[in-house]
Amino acid sequence: MKEFILIFRHEDGHKVASPEQIQIWMKQTMDWVGGIAAQNKFVEGNGLPFDDSRVVWHNNVVTNGPFGDIKETIGGYIIVKANSVDEAVEFAKGSPVLQGDGNSVEVRQIAQRDSIH
Amino acid sequence: MKQPELIPHLFRTEFRKITAVLCKLFGIAHIEIAEDIASETFLRAIETWPYKGIPENPTAWLYTVAKNKAKNYIRRDQVFTGKIASQIKHTLSGIEEIEIDLSEQNITDSQLQMLFTICHPSISTEAQIGLALRILCGFGIDEIANALLTNKETINKRLFRAKDKLRTEKVKIEFPGAAEINKRLETVLTTLYLLFNEGYYSESRDTVLREDLCLEAMRLTYLLAENEHTSKPVVYALLSLMCFQSSRFEARKNANGEMILYQDQDETLWDQELISKGMYFLNISAQGDKISKYHLEASIAYWHTIKEDTHEKWENILQLFNQLLQIEYSPIAALNRTYALSKANGKAAAIIEAEKLGLTDNHFYFTLLGELYKGIDDDKARKNFQKALSLAKTQTDKQTIQKKIDIL
Amino acid sequence: MKDFLLIYRMNYDAIPVGTPEQMAAMTKRWMDWIAEIAAKNKLADRGNRLATSGKVVRADNVVTNGPYTEIKESIGGYSMVKAGSYDEAIELAKGCPILSVGGNVEVREVSVL
Numbered sequence: 001m002k003e004f005i006l007i008f009r010h011e012d013g014h015k016v017a018s019p020e021q022i023q024i025w026m027k028q029t030m031d032w033v034g035g036i037a038a039q040n041k042f043v044e045g046n047g048l049p050f051d052d053s054r055v056v057w058h059n060n061v062v063t064n065g066p067f068g069d070i071k072e073t074i075g076g077y078i079i080v081k082a083n084s085v086d087e088a089v090e091f092a093k094g095s096p097v098l099q100g101d102g103n104s105v106e107v108r109q110i111a112q113r114d115s116i117h
Numbered sequence: 118m119k120q121p122e123l124i125p126h127l128f129r130t131e132f133r134k135i136t137a138v139l140c141k142l143f144g145i146a147h148i149e150i151a152e153d154i155a156s157e158t159f160l161r162a163i164e165t166w167p168y169k170g171i172p173e174n175p176t177a178w179l180y181t182v183a184k185n186k187a188k189n190y191i192r193r194d195q196v197f198t199g200k201i202a203s204q205i206k207h208t209l210s211g212i213e214e215i216e217i218d219l220s221e222q223n224i225t226d227s228q229l230q231m232l233f234t235i236c237h238p239s240i241s242t243e244a245q246i247g248l249a250l251r252i253l254c255g256f257g258i259d260e261i262a263n264a265l266l267t268n269k270e271t272i273n274k275r276l277f278r279a280k281d282k283l284r285t286e287k288v289k290i291e292f293p294g295a296a297e298i299n300k301r302l303e304t305v306l307t308t309l310y311l312l313f314n315e316g317y318y319s320e321s322r323d324t325v326l327r328e329d330l331c332l333e334a335m336r337l338t339y340l341l342a343e344n345e346h347t348s349k350p351v352v353y354a355l356l357s358l359m360c361f362q363s364s365r366f367e368a369r370k371n372a373n374g375e376m377i378l379y380q381d382q383d384e385t386l387w388d389q390e391l392i393s394k395g396m397y398f399l400n401i402s403a404q405g406d407k408i409s410k411y412h413l414e415a416s417i418a419y420w421h422t423i424k425e426d427t428h429e430k431w432e433n434i435l436q437l438f439n440q441l442l443q444i445e446y447s448p449i450a451a452l453n454r455t456y457a458l459s460k461a462n463g464k465a466a467a468i469i470e471a472e473k474l475g476l477t478d479n480h481f482y483f484t485l486l487g488e489l490y491k492g493i494d495d496d497k498a499r500k501n502f503q504k505a506l507s508l509a510k511t512q513t514d515k516q517t518i519q520k521k522i523d524i525l
Numbered sequence: 526m527k528d529f530l531l532i533y534r535m536n537y538d539a540i541p542v543g544t545p546e547q548m549a550a551m552t553k554r555w556m557d558w559i560a561e562i563a564a565k566n567k568l569a570d571r572g573n574r575l576a577t578s579g580k581v582v583r584a585d586n587v588v589t590n591g592p593y594t595e596i597k598e599s600i601g602g603y604s605m606v607k608a609g610s611y612d613e614a615i616e617l618a619k620g621c622p623i624l625s626v627g628g629n630v631e632v633r634e635v636s637v638l
Contacts, residue, residue: 007600046528056632092582111574
C-alpha cells in the first residue's frame, strides 16, 4: 500500500463564504474524510486557514499569501493509503472542495520516507 | 455478614491490598512471595476463625497476621535477607523496625504503582489483563479462566511468563516520572479499557462475574482519577465512558441471557445515577486540550443515553465517529459510523459508503447491509441477512439475525 | 504552541542536475537543517517528500496529469513545526536549504480538520 497526499486547492483564497456555507462544507468534509477513514485508508490530515499565511523567499524576503502571481491557495490536505494513483484519484473525486468554482485537488504520491526532502 | 460469606468477601477486597503493599516493599522479583504471604494469611483465617470465632475487626486481624508473616519471612530466609532485605535494612536500620504500612494511603499508592508495573510495555496485553485480575482485583485463577473463556493451565502459564518477564526486565514498582507518565498512562488505560470490555462484551454466562470485571475496571480507573500523579483529563474520559456503558448493563440482556439490541432496550432499566456520573466525569475530561479516543467514545455513549431519535443526535454521533476513525480505525467503529450515516444522511448515501467497507468476513457487516436495504430492496436485504447468518458464530448472534429475516 | 506547516515549493524543471557529490552535500544540508529544528524540540513531524509526478482532479471528475501545468512551481515536500507564533515559524523557515536554489517556503498555520 502506498501513501498519497490530496492537496485541496482553492481558486481564490480571498473569497468569503457565509458561516452557514462554511458549516455545510465542514460537515461534507468530515463525512468525506470519515468515509475514507471507515475504509481504513486515512493516514492524517489538516486544514490550513488562509489568514496570515506567508511565503519565505531567498535573502529573508517574506511576502503575504496568496502567492506570487496566482490567487490559488491551499486550503488543507489529507494523506490516504491506496494501491494506485487511480484509487487515490477516486478518493479525491469525493472531495467537497471540488464544488467550488475552479477548485481542484492535487494528488501526489509520497516518496519513500527517507532522511531528505 | 456470616462467616461462610465473610472470608470470600474479605479475600476479594483485602488479598489485593496485602499483595500490593508487600510486593511494593519486596520488589517485583518477589511477587510470588507477596502473593504467598497474602494467601497464607487467609489460610490462617480459615483455620482459626471457625474455632476461635470471628475477630472483632477482621480486616485489622488479617493485616496483623500478614505483617507478622512478612517479618518472619524476612527473618527466616537468609538469601532473601542477605540480598533483598539489605535495601530495606539499609533504610530502616534492622528487621525489627520494618514498617509494613497498611494504611489506606499506602495501599492506594501501592496498588496504583503495581498497576503501572503490570501494564509495562514489555509484556503482552492479555498477560497484563490476567495479572491485573490476579494481583489488583484478587480474582482466583478459575475465575480469570472463566472470565477470559480459557482454561486454568493457559492462565497459569500466561501469568508465570509475565511475572518472569517483569523480573528479568527489573521493572520498578513506582509512578513513572513526569516525562513518561503520559505514555505509560496510555498503556494502563488501554488495559483497563480492555478489562472493562472483557466484562461488558464477554460471552461468559456468568453475569455476576462479568459485572465484577466491569466494576473492577471502574474501581481502578477511579483510583487513577483520584490520585495526584494520574488525575488527567483522559482518565476522566475513560471513567465517563465506563459509567455510560455500565448504565445499560441491566437492559442489555433478557432473562434468558440473550442480547437485546439498543433500539429495543427498555430505557427505564438504564441506570440514571451512572448516567449522571458519566456526564459529571465527561465535563471534567473536557478540561484538557487533547481529544483522545476515550473522549470521543464517551461522547458517543452520552448521545446514546438519549433514547429519542433526533437528527441532532445522529448528526453528532456521526461526526464523533468521523473523528474517532481518524484517530483509530476499527471495523466495529466503521460499521457504527455507517449506521449513524444512514440515520443522519439517509439510507441511500449509507449504502454507497457501506459497500465500500468490504468487511466480507464480518457478520455485522452483512447485518448492517441487510438493515440498510430493508424497505429499499427487501430481496437484497434478505440475501445480506442470510450471508450474515452463515458467518455468525454464537447462538445469540444467529438468533438475532434469524429474527430479522423472519420479520422481513 | 501551535503547529505550522512548511510547504517547500520550487520549479523542479529548473534544478540543474548535480554531481553525486553536490547531491550528497544538498542532502546533508537538509538533514542538518531538520535536525537543528528537532534539537530545539520544534519539529512536530518531519513530513514527507512528494514524488514529482501527480494528478489533478477538478469538478465533474476531470482528471489531468499534474502537478500543475499553468504554473512552473510545484510542491516538493513539507514538514510540520511547532512555534509560538507565525513570526517564530517564519524564522525557522528562513533556514531552509531550498531557498538557496530558487525555491520558497510557504508557512501555514494548521487547524484540525
